[in-house]
Amino acid sequence: MTDYATKSYGRVEEVAAIYRHFTANRDVSMAGPRRLGKTFVLDRLAEAAGGLGWVAVKVEVGGCGDSRAFFRSLCNGIEGSRSGGRRAIAWIQQRLGQIIDPRSDSSGQWYQPLISLDHESYFERLIKALNDDHERRWALLIDELPIFLKALHDQGPEGVVAARNFMNLSSRLRAAYPRVRWMITGSIGLEPLARAGDYMGVLAKFETFDLQPLSKTQAKEFVKDIAQEGRLLYRQTITDAEAEALVAAVGWRAAYYLEALAKKLSGEPCDDPNGAKKLVDEAVQQLLSPAEATTFGVWEEHLRKHYRDNQGAIAFAALTALSKTGDGLSIDALLAAIGRNDVTRAELRALLTRLHVEGFITMSDWDGDDPTAAFLNPLLRLWWKRFQPQAAA
Numbered sequence: 001m002t003d004y005a006t007k008s009y010g011r012v013e014e015v016a017a018i019y020r021h022f023t024a025n026r027d028v029s030m031a032g033p034r035r036l037g038k039t040f041v042l043d044r045l046a047e048a049a050g051g052l053g054w055v056a057v058k059v060e061v062g063g064c065g066d067s068r069a070f071f072r073s074l075c076n077g078i079e080g081s082r083s084g085g086r087r088a089i090a091w092i093q094q095r096l097g098q099i100i101d102p103r104s105d106s107s108g109q110w111y112q113p114l115i116s117l118d119h120e121s122y123f124e125r126l127i128k129a130l131n132d133d134h135e136r137r138w139a140l141l142i143d144e145l146p147i148f149l150k151a152l153h154d155q156g157p158e159g160v161v162a163a164r165n166f167m168n169l170s171s172r173l174r175a176a177y178p179r180v181r182w183m184i185t186g187s188i189g190l191e192p193l194a195r196a197g198d199y200m201g202v203l204a205k206f207e208t209f210d211l212q213p214l215s216k217t218q219a220k221e222f223v224k225d226i227a228q229e230g231r232l233l234y235r236q237t238i239t240d241a242e243a244e245a246l247v248a249a250v251g252w253r254a255a256y257y258l259e260a261l262a263k264k265l266s267g268e269p270c271d272d273p274n275g276a277k278k279l280v281d282e283a284v285q286q287l288l289s290p291a292e293a294t295t296f297g298v299w300e301e302h303l304r305k306h307y308r309d310n311q312g313a314i315a316f317a318a319l320t321a322l323s324k325t326g327d328g329l330s331i332d333a334l335l336a337a338i339g340r341n342d343v344t345r346a347e348l349r350a351l352l353t354r355l356h357v358e359g360f361i362t363m364s365d366w367d368g369d370d371p372t373a374a375f376l377n378p379l380l381r382l383w384w385k386r387f388q389p390q391a392a393a
């Protein structure tokens, strides 16, 4: 296992900054595109917790369909938490008192009686128990909250009410049990959901943390390290010149794409910049082969899942148009390129804003007359250009 705490790319500074927020009683919201490394940061937070007197419980809630499932994930997370573990559960069980009768439920999960009854009030008792813990402090790291809320919204008006109730409940718990810290992450924007569901006020109380891609230096060290750790098929070393060329080709320096491209690097290690660039160009071609669809397919899937009807179709058309140029297109040029007279400039602009927030594109000069949109991830652009995924019929 890599000890990330000793690595330049191990997000040590980010982890320290987030714990400073926690210690100052600030809850944190970390938005960021798919594959940026959000979940990685949560894992590092959980690892670092013990040494700092915290227990950090990571819960993935993207797959939860209702607040009961959310609660179940949280209980599972507490059980699996690296720094709290068994001792903490025993303590919580004791705090929750008579609810759990050890004789009645030896085969099931310790929290089964909680969720089969009124799960909201037990959720509250659980948070209260964490709040009252004076030996350690608790942080709840909630991964992909907006996807959970989105799933509720997609269930129709009742789901929207459920999402609002859930957010209001969490808001009330945060106020009532202020020693427990909350951190949320998301790869789809929370604001549009909060606006539709009328819970913007809840979000205002989170401190936003802007996770950035790796720096060039970190990215170079990362690709060299994974070669040395034996994580690449064809290489045990990557030269400085190759690392430089890899990092340049990846452009958007997320570890995920650095590793994906490094895995395709083959041939004898090469110290010369031109030779290195040639090897990296070949690796890019390998990465763009149809067999590699999963490396990029997550973006296509993201649009299909989260962009409704017309929005999806326009997004696919806009991205296909943008994929054909490395320099990007102005909104007006893009409007002409997608060639749909049912789309207004204002609608396209709103859609581009969302694609920007979700990391598909980057917009330059928002305040200018005609800002320019371009793919954020140059490898994704090349993939899109080659395969031109379409909106579902």
Ligand SMILES: Nc1ncnc2c1ncn2[C@@H]1O[C@H](COP(=O)(O)OP(=O)(O)OP(=O)(O)O)[C@@H](O)[C@H]1O
Binding pocket: 009, 010, 011, 032, 033, 034, 035, 036, 037, 038, 039, 040, 041, 187, 222, 255, 256
């Ligand atoms: N700083 C890093 N150092 C090493 N590996 C990393 C780093 N950041 C991310 N990774 C690896 O890259 C992959 C993608 O990262 P991660 O799952 O954290 O992204 P994410 O932002 O949560 O993506 P998604 O929105 O798809 O859930 C993972 O395999 C992760 O271990």
Ligand SMILES: [Mg+2]
Binding pocket: 038, 039, 040, 143
């Ligand atoms: Mg993630």
